[in-house]
Amino acid sequence: MKSLEAYQSCINNALVSRLQGDEFSEPKGLYEPCKYILQNGGKRVRASLVLLASKMFSDSYEQALPVSLAFETFHNFTLIHDDIMDKAPIRRGIPTVHVKWDENTAILSGDAVMIIAYRFFEESGIFVPQLFRLLNKTALEVCEGQQYDVDLEKASLSDSFVSESVYLKMIELKTSVLLAACLKAGAIVGGASAEDADRMYEIGRLIGVAFQLQDDVLDTFGNEKTFGKKIGGDIRVNKKTYLLIKALQVLQNTDKEDLLHLMSDESIDEVEKFNKVVSLYNKADVKALTVSKISTYFEKAQSILEEIQIDDSKKQELRLFMTELLCREY
Amino acid sequence: MKSLEAYQSCINNALVSRLQGDEFSEPKGLYEPCKYILQNGGKRVRASLVLLASKMFSDSYEQALPVSLAFETFHNFTLIHDDIMDKAPIRRGIPTVHVKWDENTAILSGDAVMIIAYRFFEESGIFVPQLFRLLNKTALEVCEGQQYDVDLEKASLSDSFVSESVYLKMIELKTSVLLAACLKAGAIVGGASAEDADRMYEIGRLIGVAFQLQDDVLDTFGNEKTFGKKIGGDIRVNKKTYLLIKALQVLQNTDKEDLLHLMSDESIDEVEKFNKVVSLYNKADVKALTVSKISTYFEKAQSILEEIQIDDSKKQELRLFMTELLCREY
Numbered sequence: 001m002k003s004l005e006a007y008q009s010c011i012n013n014a015l016v017s018r019l020q021g022d023e024f025s026e027p028k029g030l031y032e033p034c035k036y037i038l039q040n041g042g043k044r045v046r047a048s049l050v051l052l053a054s055k056m057f058s059d060s061y062e063q064a065l066p067v068s069l070a071f072e073t074f075h076n077f078t079l080i081h082d083d084i085m086d087k088a089p090i091r092r093g094i095p096t097v098h099v100k101w102d103e104n105t106a107i108l109s110g111d112a113v114m115i116i117a118y119r120f121f122e123e124s125g126i127f128v129p130q131l132f133r134l135l136n137k138t139a140l141e142v143c144e145g146q147q148y149d150v151d152l153e154k155a156s157l158s159d160s161f162v163s164e165s166v167y168l169k170m171i172e173l174k175t176s177v178l179l180a181a182c183l184k185a186g187a188i189v190g191g192a193s194a195e196d197a198d199r200m201y202e203i204g205r206l207i208g209v210a211f212q213l214q215d216d217v218l219d220t221f222g223n224e225k226t227f228g229k230k231i232g233g234d235i236r237v238n239k240k241t242y243l244l245i246k247a248l249q250v251l252q253n254t255d256k257e258d259l260l261h262l263m264s265d266e267s268i269d270e271v272e273k274f275n276k277v278v279s280l281y282n283k284a285d286v287k288a289l290t291v292s293k294i295s296t297y298f299e300k301a302q303s304i305l306e307e308i309q310i311d312d313s314k315k316q317e318l319r320l321f322m323t324e325l326l327c328r329e330y
Numbered sequence: 331m332k333s334l335e336a337y338q339s340c341i342n343n344a345l346v347s348r349l350q351g352d353e354f355s356e357p358k359g360l361y362e363p364c365k366y367i368l369q370n371g372g373k374r375v376r377a378s379l380v381l382l383a384s385k386m387f388s389d390s391y392e393q394a395l396p397v398s399l400a401f402e403t404f405h406n407f408t409l410i411h412d413d414i415m416d417k418a419p420i421r422r423g424i425p426t427v428h429v430k431w432d433e434n435t436a437i438l439s440g441d442a443v444m445i446i447a448y449r450f451f452e453e454s455g456i457f458v459p460q461l462f463r464l465l466n467k468t469a470l471e472v473c474e475g476q477q478y479d480v481d482l483e484k485a486s487l488s489d490s491f492v493s494e495s496v497y498l499k500m501i502e503l504k505t506s507v508l509l510a511a512c513l514k515a516g517a518i519v520g521g522a523s524a525e526d527a528d529r530m531y532e533i534g535r536l537i538g539v540a541f542q543l544q545d546d547v548l549d550t551f552g553n554e555k556t557f558g559k560k561i562g563g564d565i566r567v568n569k570k571t572y573l574l575i576k577a578l579q580v581l582q583n584t585d586k587e588d589l590l591h592l593m594s595d596e597s598i599d600e601v602e603k604f605n606k607v608v609s610l611y612n613k614a615d616v617k618a619l620t621v622s623k624i625s626t627y628f629e630k631a632q633s634i635l636e637e638i639q640i641d642d643s644k645k646q647e648l649r650l651f652m653t654e655l656l657c658r659e660y
Contacts, residue, residue: 030477081441085434104415104480107437111411112473114444119466128459129452136449143442147360150434 003321004048007061011047011072014065015039024116033097033109034116037076040092046182047072052321053186053200056314064189067131070120071182073113074135078142080110085150114139124189131185138181145173152240157248157260167245168209176208196308203301203318210297211325216241217290218328220278226328232274238263242293243286250284298326333650334378337391341377341402344395345369354446363427363439364446367406370422376512377402382651383516383530386644394519397461400450401512403443404465408472410440415480444469454519461515468511475504482570487578487590497575498539506538526638533631533648540627541655546571547620548658550608556658562604568593572623573616580614628656 015038024031047068054064082088083096084106090096098106117135124131148170155161183204187197218227219234220243234241247259259280262273281287301322305315345368354361377398384394412418413426414436420426428436447465454461478500485491513534517527548557549564550573564571577589589610592603611617631652635645 027474027477027481029481030474081437084437103433107411107414108473108476108480111441111444112470114441115466115469115473118448118462119470122459122463122466128462132448132458132462133452136445136452139445140442140449143438143445144357144360146438147357150438151357151359 003317003324004043004045004052007048007051007068008044010051010065011044011068012039012041015069015072018069018120029105030109030112033080033101033105034113036100037080037091037097038073038113038116040094042076042092044072046075046178049179049182049204049321050186050189052317053183054190055186056200056308056310056318057187057190057192057196061186061190064186066120066123067127067185067189068182070117070131070135071178071185073117073120074139075178077110077114077117078146080106080113082146084110085146127189130188134181134185134188138177141173141177145170145175145177149174155240157238157240157244157263162240162245162248164242164245164249167240167242171212172205172209175212176205179208179211180204196310199304199308203304206297206301206304207322207325210294210301213242213290213294213297214325214328216243217287217294220281221287232270235263235274235277236270242290243281246286246289247281247284250286250289251280255280255283294326298322333647333654334373334375334382337378337381337398338374340381340395341374341398342369342371345399345402348399348450359435360439360442363410363431363435364443366430367410367421367427368403368443368446370424372406372422374402376405376508379509379512379534379651380516380519382647383513384520385516386530386638386640386648387517387520387522387526391516391520394516396450396453397457397515397519398512400447400461400465401508401515403447403450404469405508407440407444407447408476410436410443412476414440415476457519460518464511464515464518468507471503471507475500475502475507479504485570487568487570487574487593492570492575494572494575494579497570497572501542502535502539505542506535509538509541510534526640529634529638533634536627536631536634537652537655540624540631543572543620543624543627544655544658546573547617547624550611551617562600565593565604565607566600572620573611576616576619577611577614580616580619581610585610585613624656628652 019035019038024034050064050068050071051061054067055061079091080097083091084098084103088096089099094100096106097109101109121128121131121135148166152162152166152170180201181204184197184201187200192200216234219229219241220232222231224231233239234243244259244263248256251259259277262268262277262280265273302319305318305322308315349365349368354364380394380398380401381391384397385391409421410427413421414428414433418426419429424430426436427439431439451458451461451465478496482492482496482500510531511534514527514531517530522530546564549559549571550562552561554561563569564573574589574593578586581589589607592598592607592610595603632649635648635652638645
């Protein structure tokens with residue numbers, strides 16, 4: 001993302017330099033996997049959001065660097081353990097930790113990465129107690145979100161648990177609260193008032209949910225080139241997305257039964273399944289329903305941004321970031 | 331342990347009451363396993379040491395209760411993940427989390443238990459930043475200790491890595507630093523000076539190492555009834571204990587070769603192997619060497635305890651605890 005490019009190399013350099021020290025050198029069997037995932041790039045969205053938020057309330061963003069590394073590191077901890085649970089072989093184009101080493105190594109070095117995240121927080125001076133509470137709360141919520149994701153995946157599609165409200169709660173906990181906490185933490189370190197820090201949290205929460213909903217739309221209705229991955233993956237693996245849950249809410253009788261059947265049938269041809277499901281999605285108008293929901297979240301986030309009493313020019317970067325998210329190719 | 335009995339029910343009650351709240355209720359798939367391990371007793375040694383240490387420097391120990399829960403909870407996090415790595419089926423007489431549920435649940439709820447430990451720390455007021463640094467440092471060291479344990483287990487017995495110094499470092503990191511941190515944290519919350527808090531840390535470190543060395547002695551030379559588990563387990567599974575490492579250091583030529591052979595031979599009869607290994611251990615006099623090492627650690631710990639300038643009566647509980655450890659049945 002263009003809006004975050006300015007921060008990425010700064011974050012990468014800081015992370016490499018912090019991990020080079022003696023503190024994280026021995027035993028190699030523990031720290032090599034930590035460095036492997038932490039230094040293998042990624043877009044550094046979370047760390048960038050911390051810096052961007054801090055700069056909104058301050059002249060510089062250097063004071064927020066340790067906190068930004070903490071959140072980025074925490075995010076990478078969730079990736080190591082999630083990848084074990086999902087049996088994912090590849091992450092950012094290279095083998096996942098549990099594939100390159102083994103599961104035990106991935107469990108233990110994942111634990112270490114989480115603790116390293118906490119260590120990076122130590123350098124935030126007077127803000128430590130407040131940021132500590134924020135990270136604890138957020139970290140536990142991320143675990144809750146992961147569990148709701150597992151619960152949703154295991155539940156039968158016709159179970160009342162598989163509902164719009166549970167789905168929204170799951171994506172909020174699994175993804176949005178971390179983005180929200182990044183914006184809030186950056187604001188705190190930048191010297192924002194408690195009210196403005198809470199506003200930043202709310203903006204992060206809203207755009208996080210919107211981003212996830214948009215991911216659901218793009219996976220089915222997106223352009224393969226601009227989306228960057230194959231279209232139709234969610235339908236192929238019967239994933240319980242917002243589109244599917246919404247369609248089952250809207251459709252009646254045989255349409256609903258057809259959709260339930262299509263999303264549990266293992267024998268049907270992939271292309272035929274995709275076309276039939278999309279046709280039912282269109283009948284239920286779920287693309288428009290979801291896009292409208294996304295817009296509601298974005299507009300709410302924008303109006304909260306307007307409430308923050310700082311120079312308008314200070315809001316440009318966050319506005320650009322939000323626009324980039326909203327304008328991803330449908 | 332008699333010296334800690336006074337604290338156990340207080341800790342158990344506090345833990346049950348803290349876990350009952352709404353905060354740790356949903357999703358059940360995440361929090362039930364957390365409560366399962368946290369509420370299934372254990373001796374509460376770590377939490378008790380926090381309270382005991384706090385009472386040495388203060389009239390009461392209530393102020394240290396949240397910190398004691400934090401350390402006990404952290405310890406339980408390590409148990410959940412270690413049990414996955416060791417494929418252990420039973421813990422404290424009931425199925426381990428990954429057996430009762432599954433591995434993914436154990437990974438995720440283990441993560442949550444670690445974060446809950448950090449949450450309990452939030453209630454320590456002005457001590458938060460200091461305790462936070464102490465827990466972070468200790469937590470990372472415990473991971474390092476676990477990795478050294480894995481590395482030692484994987485290494486060939488004739489590898490120079492399998493040495494007295496690496497073994498001592500491993501048990502110090504894996505076990506002692508947590509006991510040390512418990513004593514230090516209790517002292518801090520009880521109002522001890524920085525010097526006395528550091529002395530308490532050192533006492534914990536020394537008795538932790540002594541305790542582990544004693545465990546090695548008891549596993550081979552102990553009395554089955556008083557030790558509480560079958561004698562000879564370490565020899566049976568070719569475990570690299572202090573006794574074995576020390577014996578290989580002392581023995582020469584064919585004795586050394588015999589021991590190396592015995593501890594890698596899978597075909598030999600169990601009883602014959604035990605008797606032959608013990609006979610070589612006796613030839614190397616490793617029981618006496620280890621007991622003397624243990625005494626050195628204990629005496630050092632006792633002399634540091636004497637340096638602390640508090641009323642002698644205030645030291646009685648810790649002294650009793652140390653004596654109980656030292657007088658376990660050989």
